[in-house]
Structures are given as structure tokens and as C-alpha cells.
Amino acid sequence: MKRRDFVGLTGLAASALWLPAIPGFAGDLVDPMRLLEPGLDVAAKKRLADVALNAAKSAGASYADVRIGRYLNQGVFTREKQVQNIVSSESFGVGVRVIANGTWGFAATNTVTDTGIAKAAQLAVQIAKANSKVQKEQVQLAPQKGFGEVSWKAPIKINTFEVPIKDKVDLLLATNAAALSNGASFVNSVLFAVNEQKYFASTDGSYIDQDIHRIFPTFGVTVVDRGTGKFRSRSALSAPMGMGYEYLQPKAADKVAGPQGSDVIGYKNSYDMLEDAARAAKQAKQKLTCKSVVPGKYDLVLDPHHLGLTIHESVGHPTELDRVLGYEANYAGTSFATLEWKAKGQPYGSKQVNIVADKLQPNSLGAVGWDDEGVKTKEWNIIDQGKLVDYQKIRDQAMIVGQKESDGCCYSQSWQDVQFQRMPNISLKPGTAKMSVDELVKGVDKGIYIAGNGSFSIDQQRYNSQFGGQVFYAIEKGKITEMLEDVAYQTNTLEFWGSCAGSCDASDYRLAGFFNDGKGQPSQSSAVSHGSATTRFNNVNVINTARKI
């Protein structure tokens, strides 16, 4: 392909000089063709990794690991009929983490030479030694065997970076046209793509080369009624996925209808962006005039796109062991699900609640061969028939809770940030009995069906939460009757999961996901998926969010 054909439309708006500040776009802005060039070969990375490990050991480290990372990002931004921006970035460098005097130290450099890497390793040891002067507890790592020279590649079908920019722009502008022709006043659409090419090595004897891809197409549609001064929005029902551009080639088999009367289509492993944009514009328009919800208790039927966020906030975060132990107390918070609470064996939810953690699910954002401290990934139970049975752990936490093995949840957003415990995929298992979404709704006397995730907020120990959504439908006597607006539900995590009355079967199961989950200080971003089937929760407190100003 000719360069001009591939690149096309590499437009950058006047504000582009400040784009490196956009999360995920750390590093140098580059020509999109640069993203197709190979990085360092594996032999060169192994040699550089050994420079880091040897320099760290010589400086006094008892353990060291090194991550040589090349992080590629691309974002295509449009509004209405115009391209706002196209950004391609590359970030390349080396992070060295050490234990010296029983204390962690970390340093990073983008000077990827023997001297630069050795200096970073020495600085990491110097920082560890400085910190050890005020340290009282020695770091203890769960044992980890070395894997030798191994590799893992995401099983994508189409590398998003190899798709011409023009094709991506055409898709987004067609998405905007679909929204505008169906009544949207404004529409923004965006496509993000990520490729992490990372090489990990440690003094345990692992040399791990991995290639990870993520994609996230999304949009926001707004309809304005100038006469009344009201405006309403609806955003995309896409999920960020651990996939290539094949996610944007819609297949009928991947479309899952919501309950009859709802006009909702969910998506599995491919996404029809144009169809969703057209529907979004119509629904945003309907939201301007539909009935405002009467507050009270309702049975909720939650679609997987919506429920993924509730799972994320009320199960994913409270079962992170670093939060449980207090490591996040100053920022993200702690957890109600303490070791003492777990020991009492109290129910987290009803018997229908079975929640599994994994870093393996195909097409998920968490899927990877090894984590960022060289631990092989796996699947394990978090909640079994309503009981909390385990947490999410990394190597320096396992020993604190008397376990001998990490769960492989260590991650860093780039070579220049220190790795720490991040959420794996956390998913609600679908029901084992055959159950369609219509059958699920049929049993509801007074309820609300919610599709899409909206406003969300939860306290620092993950008890009290409030969630909105994208579209809401009233359920009366087993049937969808009309669209509602101004809906949010307020609940307590244990009451909410305790009220779980069952899920649809595996045919309704699909992934929701989050591209930029924030945690840590300085804050780092990670991507995570949450699978579920449409699920019912009984007798939940719904509030009306309309106000007069």
C-alpha cells in the first residue's frame, strides 16, 4: 500500500501540541506508519534485560525484574462531519524494580542503552536503600519459578494499526451520519487502539516476550430541544475488547436482543457501530419526553453492559487484596471484605452469585500469558454460591495472607510506572438453567430494565453505591411498557448481591469492559473486562434524579 493511501487524513487540530497529556498517549507522537515497524528483536531485549539484572545485583539487590516496553497508541477523534484529531504515539523504555535491604525500589529510563539501563538499575537500588532506613517490614515474595524464554501473543485476526487511517475515519464519520440522520443534534465518535509489546525478565530466570492488543470504539449522541432548553444523551453500547479490528466487522450471530418492547441490542464479539448510533439518536430523542420515574422499590433487570460496571465496583474493587490490606487507604480506599469479615463466612450474595476471576478469557481485556512480575495467568473463584472464597493477589501480598502463590494480577500501565496489583477480569457466571431475557422479564411484576452503564459512584469501602444507565424501560406484569428517564438506583453491596434472583443462560453472556480503570498514586490506568448474562435483582431502591435549578 502506498504511504499516502495508508495514512490519508492524518489531521491534527490546533490544540494538538497538548495532546500528550491525554491518558494513554504518553510518549512521542509519531507517523502512523511508525506503528507498523517492528521493535527490538527478542535477542537484543534479552541482552539488555541481563544488563539491568546484573547491574541491580551488583549494586546490592536481592531480587530484580526489568520490563522493556514499547507501548503503541492510536486515537481517531471526530465530531459531526469533521475529523477533530488523529493521534499516533509510541512510548519505549525500560523500568527496573528491585528489592534491596528488604525494600522495593524502582527507576525507569528511556535511554535504552547498556549505560542508561545500568544507571536506572543502580538508581532503583539507591532509592530502595534510602527507603529502607524508615522501613519496618521486609518485603516477602511468594516463590516463583523461572519460565526460561517464552512468549505469548494475543490471538487477533486484524491488527488495528494495519487498517488504513482513512478506513477508520470513514467508519466514524458514517457513524456520525447515522446518528445525525436519526435526529442527533451533536455526536462525537472515537476509536482507540493499543498495542503493548512488553518484555519481562527477572532474577528468577524468566524471559517473557508478549504482544497484547486492545480496541475501543465509542460515541456519545446528544439531542437538544431548543424550545424547552432540555438536552439528553446516549452513549455507545460497545465494549472495549482485547481484540483487533475484527471487532468492528459486525456479525448477526453476535447481536443479542434485549427483552421484547425494549428496542435494545447488545453485542458479543463484534460491534455494529452504525446501527447502534442510529438507535442511540432515536433513544436520546425519546428520553426528552418520556416519563420521569416514580421513586420506590423495583425489581431490576440489568443487561450485561450495565451490570459489568456494577460487578466492577462492588465485587472487583472490594476483593483486591491491596485494598483489603490498606495499601490504597489514601486514595481508592479500603474494603468492607476484610480478612476478618471473610473468616466469618457471611454471605456476599444469594446462592445464585458465582463470580470468577481470570486473565484468560478469549477477547477479554485482561487476557495475557504472564503478568508484569512473571506469574503465569489462571482462573480462580472469588465468590462461590454467594460466599467470598478468595481475593486477587500478587507476589508480595500472598505471604501476608498465608498463601504461597500469586494470582498473576500484577500490571503496570507503562515501562515508566511501577507495577502493582490490578484487577483481573471479574465475571458473573451465567445461569445453568435455560433462561432467555424475555423469560426473565416475564417473572417481574413491577420492575425496570436497564441497559448500558451510566453515572456511577461507590464509597471507599464499597458498601453504598449509586448507578444510572443509558436507557431504562418500565416492566409491569412481566412486560416492557414504556421508556423511563431520571433513573438511578442506590444500594448496599451485600443487599444488592443478596437480592440477586438469577441470570439468563450462557447464550446471553457477553463482556463489558473498562479501558481506563484508575488506581494507585500516581494514578495508573488499566483495562479490564466483566462478563455476565442479563440478571435480575429484587426490590432495589430507585431514586428520581431530576432537579430544578
Added chain:
Amino acid sequence: MAILSQTEAQEILKKVLGFSKADECEATLSGQSGGNVRSARNAISTSGGIDNVSLAVEARFGKRSGVATCNQFDDATLRTCVTRAEEIARLAPESPEYMPLLGPQKYLPTTASFAKATADITPDYRAAQVGSSMIICDERKLSSAAFLNDSVGFVAKRNSKGLEAYQQQSGLEFSVTVRTPDGTGSGYATADYNDASKFDAKTLTRIAADKAAGSRNAKALEPGKYTVILEPAALVANTDASLMQALMSALDARNADEGRSFLSKKGGGNRKGEKLFDERVTIYSDPANAEVPDLVFSGDGRPQQKMTWIEKGVVKNLYTSRFWAQKAGIPDIPRPGGWIMEGGTQSVNDLIKSTAKGILVTRLWYIRPVDPQTLLYTGLTRDGTFYIENGQIKFPVKNFRFNESPIIMLNNLEAIGKPVRVGGNLVPPLKIRDFTFTSLSDAV
């Protein structure tokens, strides 16, 4: 390499412009150097550092623009970076929102934004400060988690129309959460400075420790409408969305004109000039303020001046892009960095003394938009919530969830205290009546 002087930076930028063959060219050089330490469970957990200089070059041919960046500064790399920006620009579509680059600008003086004491910080200094915080908690048998982050940096701009800008900045932020070992009490304190010599981790840790010890075994009050005293850290957060930041971010002219803001007017236009808040509400920005010195130029090179946003409850100005200012025929005002809310002389304690019944809120958390039409936000109290009766704190109370709009909040104003610095802004504690708490939280 991280902090270049004005002369050093402009020499590089002159060279860059000299390599350019584009119709217009603008180059921005910025650098940052600093470090951080994080602790939890009275022990240091992680630490890190940053040291980087980066050049961004924007080349323009007519209404086509391209940007490239690099972080090496030999002639060959600079020349390649310029060439790459030009190649990208030639292939770009014309921008419908193109605005010519700005010519020479006059900027305010910048003396207070950089402090040598911050530049001189070492790993040992960070460990010692966090260590001194941990000792206090050890002695009081409390558990702490803290974060110390400092950096110094510079930004320099130059373009082919004659614009030239340079500024150095430094900053240090510290926050600490102290908890009781039984998990029933929690307290928080935070502060930020340009000049690290003003910083003492011990003073802040004692405040958080007192709040933790005092918030043990909180009582449950019914949710509902309460008079609240919101401390400055409850109004603006370094690390999260906040009610006041939400309001300031909503002062965007384009969104208002397009009909999708609380400032949009029925039938079209915006509500600039209308009185929307209590008449004691006055908010302005001033990058030359000695307590909260800020960048004196915006990302596109426009001067940041002293600017009044809300005066005596009336919306006086909205910020805008240069494109929208020209299209809508409105004043061309860049979005400010930090801002200053005028206040009185009363401390938080003075506000407590004058309160018959109310709730003192240390911090609000996980604040998220619920309805952009009304600027309704939800979130929760955290790390020190207390019941006040007859001018005194009576007992700690369980945390609440709120659903409230800053617009409603600034109409229900009872009293304004003395502003203090939070997150680069000057923010007074506020006493607000009828603040809406919608449910209780068991979180501590």
C-alpha cells in the same frame, strides 16, 4: 537536562524554527523532573521518579497541520522531527476550525511559580518526610497511608509569527489518610505548594490523626437535608472530581451556546450576565497570585490574565477556544488553570461556633455527574464527618451519600470562611443549608 533555562530552551526552539519550511511553525519544549513516595500500613510501599524533556513541533501548510515529538536534541533529531511534522501536515485534511498562529504576546511576570527548595528535593528527603509522618502514627497506635509527590518543570514556546514564552514551575503535594487499628475511625489531610520549604508532613499528619481518633464509633443520623460545613478539601480534590471543579469546568461558552449546558438559555444563547448564585459568590483566576502562582500562558499561547468568572453571583465570563470566540463573536478567553473564590476571615472553627445544628464534612469522594442539565452530582462523605450542635462538635456521624448540584449549593449559602490553598486553587470553607444527603454508608 530536565530543567533548561530560558536561553537554553529558546536556543533549541530557534534552531527548530530555522529547520522549518512550513507556512507556519510552532515548537513547544517542556521538561519535568521529580519523584514520589507512597506509604501504607506505616511502611513505605512504592516509589518512583520522572526525568524527561520533550519537544513538540507543529507544522502548518494553509489550514493543514501536523505534529511530531521527540526527546533527543541533536541537530539531526531536531531536523527529522520538523520534517516528520511537515510530512504529516501535507497529508492532513484542512481543519474547519483553523486559526492562524498567534503573534508576540505580553505575559504576566512569573517569579513565584518556581522554588529552589522544591528543585533540591532528594530521595532521602522524601523518605524522611514520610518517615516523620509514620512515626506520629506509630506513637499514637494509628495506621497511616500517605503520598508525597514533587516535581520541577519548565515549558517554552516559540513560533514563526514571533510568539515567545517561557516559564518554570515547581510543585509538591502531600496527602495522608490515618485510620484506627479497629477500622472504626479515619481522618485525612492534604496540602500542596510551589515551595517545598513551606511543607511539613508532621503538621498535616497530626490533623489527620486527630480526625481519625475523633471519628471512632460514629452514630447514624437519618439522611435528609442538613446544614453542612464543607472544608476546602471537600470542595476541591487533588485526586478526584469535585463540586467546585465541576462548576468551573462547566463555564464553557461553546457547550452553553450549543444548548448542552446548565448555562444554555431556552430558545438559544447562553446565560452569561445572569445572577445564578448567592451574591456573596465571587470567583476569579489570577496566575500572578503569590499563594497560587500558575502558568501565565495557555496551551495555544494566549495570555492568562486576571479574570473574573462569577461576581456577586453573576456569571461574568465564559472561557472558549479561539475558533469559537471568532465564530460566535465573543471575547477570546482561555480556560484558566487554578482559580480563587473570595471569602471572609472565619476559620472552620469559627464556622462551627456559629452553627446551631449541622454536619462538618472533611472530604467528599467518588463524585460523579448524574445529570448535566442541572449539574447534579452524587458522591459520599469520607474520613471525618461530625455532628455539630450549639457551636460544638458533639459526635462523629456515619458517612452519607449526597445528590446535590453546585448551583443549588451556591444558592443555599449561609457563610463563607477564609480561603486556603487546595490543588492549586484558593478555596474557602463554606456553610451551606439544605445540603441533600440521600442515604447512609457503612464505610469508614
